[in-house]
Amino acid sequence: MNRRFRSATLVVALVGGALAFATPAAAAPTPLPETITGGGPGSGSEWHVSDWLGFTVDDATLDPGSTSPRGSQSDAYDGASIIKIDGTHVEANAGSTADIDGQYARVGPRSLSGLNVHMEYFALESAATLRNLTTLANPTASPITVTVEFDNNWGSDGSTTVQGTSSGDLTLTTADRWYVTSDSATDPSDPVNVTVFGGPGNPRVTPSTISDTTFSAAGTQGLLVGYEVTVPAGQTRRLMFFHEMTQTNQAGVTAAGAYDKNPATDSELIGDLSGGVLASIVNWDVQAAPVLPAAGYYLFGADSGVFAFGQAGFVGTAQVTAPSGALLNAAVVDGTASPSGQGYWMVASDGGIFSFGDARFHGSMGGTRLNQPIVGIASTPTGQGYWMVASDGGIFSFGDARFHGSMGAVRLNQPITAIGSTGTGRGYWMVASDGGIFSFGDARYYGSMGATSLNQPIVGMGTSPG
Numbered sequence: 001m002n003r004r005f006r007s008a009t010l011v012v013a014l015v016g017g018a019l020a021f022a023t024p025a026a027a028a029p030t031p032l033p034e035t036i037t038g039g040g041p042g043s044g045s046e047w048h049v050s051d052w053l054g055f056t057v058d059d060a061t062l063d064p065g066s067t068s069p070r071g072s073q074s075d076a077y078d079g080a081s082i083i084k085i086d087g088t089h090v091e092a093n094a095g096s097t098a099d100i101d102g103q104y105a106r107v108g109p110r111s112l113s114g115l116n117v118h119m120e121y122f123a124l125e126s127a128a129t130l131r132n133l134t135t136l137a138n139p140t141a142s143p144i145t146v147t148v149e150f151d152n153n154w155g156s157d158g159s160t161t162v163q164g165t166s167s168g169d170l171t172l173t174t175a176d177r178w179y180v181t182s183d184s185a186t187d188p189s190d191p192v193n194v195t196v197f198g199g200p201g202n203p204r205v206t207p208s209t210i211s212d213t214t215f216s217a218a219g220t221q222g223l224l225v226g227y228e229v230t231v232p233a234g235q236t237r238r239l240m241f242f243h244e245m246t247q248t249n250q251a252g253v254t255a256a257g258a259y260d261k262n263p264a265t266d267s268e269l270i271g272d273l274s275g276g277v278l279a280s281i282v283n284w285d286v287q288a289a290p291v292l293p294a295a296g297y298y299l300f301g302a303d304s305g306v307f308a309f310g311q312a313g314f315v316g317t318a319q320v321t322a323p324s325g326a327l328l329n330a331a332v333v334d335g336t337a338s339p340s341g342q343g344y345w346m347v348a349s350d351g352g353i354f355s356f357g358d359a360r361f362h363g364s365m366g367g368t369r370l371n372q373p374i375v376g377i378a379s380t381p382t383g384q385g386y387w388m389v390a391s392d393g394g395i396f397s398f399g400d401a402r403f404h405g406s407m408g409a410v411r412l413n414q415p416i417t418a419i420g421s422t423g424t425g426r427g428y429w430m431v432a433s434d435g436g437i438f439s440f441g442d443a444r445y446y447g448s449m450g451a452t453s454l455n456q457p458i459v460g461m462g463t464s465p466g
Contacts, residue, residue: 029093029097029098029099029100030097030098030099030100031095031096031097032049032050032051032092032096032097032098033048033049033050033051033058034048034049034050034098034100034105035047035048035049036049036100036102036103036104036105036121036123037103037123038103038123038124038125038127038128038129038130039124039125039126039127039128039129040062040063040127040128040245041062041063041068041070041128041247042062042063042065042066042067042068042070042072043063043064043065043066043067043068044063044064044128045060045061045062045063045064045123045128045245046060046061046064047060047121047123047130048060048061049098049100049105049121050096051091051092051096051098052079053079053082053089053151053215054082054083054084054089054090054091054092055082055083055089055090055091055092055098055107055119056079056080056081056082057077057079057080057081057121057130057243058077058078058079058080059074059075059076059077059078059155060074060076060077060080060130060191060243060245061073061074061076061191062074062076062128062191062245062246062247063247068247070247070248073188073189073190073191073245073247074155074190074191075155075156075190075191076154076155076190076191076193076245077152077153077154077155077193078153078154078155078157078215079151079152079153079215080151080152080153080154080243081121081130081132081150081152081241081243082149082150082151082152083117083119083132083134083148083149083150083151083239084148084149084151085112085113085115085117085136085146085147085148086112086113086146086147087147087149088112088113090107090108090110090112090117090119090134091107091110092107093107101402102402103122103123103124103125104120104121104122104123105120105121106118106119106120106121107119108135109137112146113144113146114138114140114144115136115137115138115139115144115146115231116136116137116138116139117134117135117136117137118134118135118137119132119133119134119135120132120133120134120135122272124268124269125268126268127244127268128191128244128245128246129242129243129244129269130242130243130244131240131241131242131269131270132150132239132240132241132242132243133238133239133240133273133277133281134148134238134239134240134241135236135237135238136148136229136231136236136237136238136239137231137235137236138231138232138233138234138235138236139234140233140234141233141234142233143230143231143232143233144230144231145228145229145230145231146228146229146231147208147226147227147228147229148226148227148228148229148239149224149225149226149227150197150223150224150225150226150227150239150241151214151215151222151223151224152195152214152222152223152224153214153215153221153222154181154183154190154193154221154222154223155183155190156181156182156183156188156190156193156221157183157219157221158219158221159183159184160181160182160183160219160220160221161181161182161183161184161185162179162180162181162212163180163181163182163185163192163249163252163253164178164179164180164252164253164256165178165179165180166178166179166256166259166260172210172211172212172223173210174206174207174208174209174210176207176210177196177197177198177199177200177259178194178195178196178197178198178256178259179194179195179197179223179256180192180193180194180195180249180252180253180256181193181195182249182252184249185249186249188247188248188249191245191246191247192245192246192247192248192249192251192252193243193245193252194242194243194244194245194246194252194255194256195223195241195242195243196241196242196243196244196256196259197223197225197241197283198283198284199240199259199262199283199284199285199286200259200260200261200262200285201262201284201285202285203282203283203284203285204282204283204285205227205228205229205239205282205283206227206283207225207226207227208226208227208228209224209225209226210223210224210225210226211223211224212224227239227283229282235280236280237280237281237282238277238280238281238282239281239282239283240270240281240283240284242259242269244256262284262285262286262287263286265278265286265287266382270286271381271382272381272382272424272425272426273424274381274422274423274424275423276423277424295310295311295312295341296308296309296310296311296312296341297309297310297312298312298335298337298344300332300334300335300344300346301332302331302332302333303328303331303332304317304328304332304346304348304354305317306335306344306346306356311341312337312341313341313342313357315342315343315344315356315357316356316357317356328348328352329348329350329352329366330348330349330350330352330373331348331349332346332347332348332349332354333347333348333349333373333374333375333376334346334347334374334375334376334377334418334460335347335377336377336378336379336386337359337379338357338358338359338379338383339379339381339382339383340358340383342357342358343355343356343357343358343359344356344357344359345359345377345379345386346377347364347374347376347377347388348366348374349373349374349375350365350366350370350373350374351364351365351366351368351370351374351388351396352364352365352366353366353377353386358383359379359383360383360384360399362384362385362386362398362399362401363398363399364398365388365396370390370394371390371392371394371408372390372391372392372394372415373390373391374388374389374390374391374396375389375390375391375415375416375417375418376388376389376416376417376418376419376430376460377389377419378419378420378421378428379421380399380400380401380421380425381421381423381424381425382400382425384399384400385397385398385399385400385401385425386398386399386401387401387419387421387428388419389416389418389419389430390408390416391415391416391417392407392408392412392415392416393406393407393408393410393412393416393430393438394406394407394408395408395428400425401425402425402426402441404426404427404428404440404441404443405440405441406440407430407438412432413432413434413436414432414433414434414436414457415432415433416430416431416432416433416438417431417432417433417457417458417459417460418430418431418458418459418460418461419431419461420461420462420463421443421463422441422442422443422463423463424442426441426442427439427440427441427442427443428440428441428443429443429461429463431448431458431460431461432450432458433457433458433459434449434450434454434457434458435448435449435450435452435454435458436448436449436450437450
């Protein structure tokens with residue numbers, strides 16, 4: 001569905017080093033408990049998020065619609081994917097609320113042991129898999145060392161059976177990286193639990209302690225992994241974990257074996273994470289794909305003419321929209337290449353989208369009455385979505401592009417002229433013709449030309465990887 005998004009959060013616009021606050025109505029975080037959904041057999045998976053014992057996956061269900069031959073399986077957890085810093089749980093926001101954004105659930109920052117701690121759950125669309133990404137940011141001038149505990153209790157309770165470990169036996173040790181359990185050695189009724197708590201190779205941090213007894217349970221029906229993590233002054237470190245549910249024991253061991261190699265940087269497991277984020281994950285040694293120098297570029301004309309240089313390949317134009325040679329309804333105002341460089345999108349001032357090569361069409365504003373014309377477009381890192389921005393700062397999100405805020409309801413000193421996205425796809429910048437910068441999501445402010453006398457207005461922006 002195509003929608004015009006207006007600002008619903010507190011926006012901080014930084015212009016010329018000064019803070020300018022715009023205060024439209026604040027969006028309320030989502031009260032917990034809440035469910036985020038993912039993929040998997042049959043009707044997929046549901047991950048039930050609460051603030052019980054801290055920010056928690058208190059249960060999960062595989063195939064909740066009972067559409068596959070195996071049928072629905074629930075009671076996966078009695079509290080899982082819990083993080084403790086020096087023994088203190090990472091809790092949700094005040095009043096037990098979280099930021100829920102499609103497949104994501106996020107809390108933080110929480111100040112624990114001098115660190116600013118964020119937690120994020122991400123439910124994959126293609127599998128019954130949940131990722132936990134825990135961020136530890138050190139705002140101080142000295143290094144901080146903390147004990148981080150990853151705490152899980154299985155719904156299989158006293159019936160828990162071990163189906164496999166990464167070391168190939170059924171005994172859990174600190175040398176392991178993944179663990180598979182179920183409630184039956186032959187025919188599990190609960191989902192089979194695959195839990196991945198570290199990657200192969202040479203990660204900087206490995207478990208210092210490990211136990212299959214957790215919470216107040218006396219039996220071996222959980223997983224508690226401890227790490228000693230040092231965060232240097234002014235830097236950030238992260239830990240990444242995966243949970244996967246399968247219908248059978250064999251499927252669980254097979255799924256776990258896939259984590260014996262690092263995930264590809266363009267996979268759904270980590271494809272939304274920037275190179276900088278990947279480099280900060282200490283219990284994996286995932287290496288970001290190298291950033292290659294630009295080997296070409298495209299120029300886009302107002303009539304949708306395309307000029308390709310270097311290794312940029314020409315794959316089409318929309319100079320006419322019908323065999324009769326009918327002209328475009330509105331002039332092209334911007335374009336952007338797909339992540340592969342093998343395609344591109346062009347956007348017209350009326351919000352019409354023209355896609356070529358491997359750039360896929362995910363929606364447009366063509367045919368919709370706009371308050372102000374479109375002036376820019378930016379792609380997500382996956383190429384599966386894009387944002388458009390209008391001259392009044394209104395944002396239009398398509399595909400996997402998420403809305404993080406806009407200036408659409410705020411009076412601007414000068415009109416917006418361009419947009420640029422972050423490497424994670426979780427934020428974007430807008431620039432106004434006077435050089436003022438507006439930052440949203442995880443886009444950080446680095447400076448602007450907003451208080452500087454310019455010879456000519458700013459008309460575009462580019463972003464740097466990393």
